[in-house]
Every structure is written in structure tokens, then in C-alpha cells.
Amino acid sequence: MEKRYKLKKSNGDYSDLVSLFEEFRDFIKPAVVDGVPDFTAAAMEEQKRGLKKFQDRLASIDINTWPVSEQVDYHLVRAEMNGLEF
Numbered sequence: 882m883e884k885r886y887k888l889k890k891s892n893g894d895y896s897d898l899v900s901l902f903e904e905f906r907d908f909i910k911p912a913v914v915d916g917v918p919d920f921t922a923a924a925m926e927e928q929k930r931g932l933k934k935f936q937d938r939l940a941s942i943d944i945n946t947w948p949v950s951e952q953v954d955y956h957l958v959r960a961e962m963n964g965l966e967f
Contacts, residue, residue, distance in 0.1 A: 887928075893942045895951050902958045906933050909965060921946050928965070 908931055911918040939962065944955045 895947060895954075898939075898942060898951070898955055898958060901935065902961075905958070905962065908932075908935065930964065932965055937944060 883946065909928070911920060912924065936959075939955075939959055942955065943950045947955070
């Protein structure tokens with residue numbers, strides 16, 4: 882079962898990072914087919930394509946002017962996304 886996500890456009894501020902992370906956490910929940918999480922090869926390939934879009938969106942956010950605490954959050958989100966690459 883295919884899950885579709887429309888990624889929101891980003892202005893690159895901290896609230897965009899929070900929104901991106903919330904969307905990402907929703908995205909990584911597997912579809913459930915007949916009561917069973919779908920981890921088929923096709924589902925994982927779809928997730929891989931979607932992950933790339935989230936990573937690209939994250940990479941487009943410029944954090945250079947953010948406070949260090951918010952930059953840390955950015956790197957935590959990046960690490961969680963990278964952890965999905967298995």
C-alpha cells in the first residue's frame with residue numbers, strides 16, 4: 882500500500898525544522914496491511930525515495946544564524962534521517 886506525502890515548502894527557520902521532523906516521524910511509520918506492518922521490498926524502496934526528499938529538504942535549511950541549541954536540533958534530525966538508511 883503506497884503512502885503519499887506532500888512535502889511542505891520551507892523558509893528555513895526553526896519552525897520549519899520542527900514541522901519537517903514531525904512530517905518525517907509520520908512518514909517512517911510503516912503502512913499496515915491486514916494488521917501487519919508492510920516491510921516488503923517495494924515498501925522499503927518507496928521509503929528510500931521518500932527519505933531522499935526529506936534529506937534534501939533538510940539540507941536546504943541554512944542554520945548558520947541559528948543559536949547553537951537549535952543547530953544541535955538540526956543535527957539530531959539529520960542523524961535520525963541518516964539512521965533510516967539501512
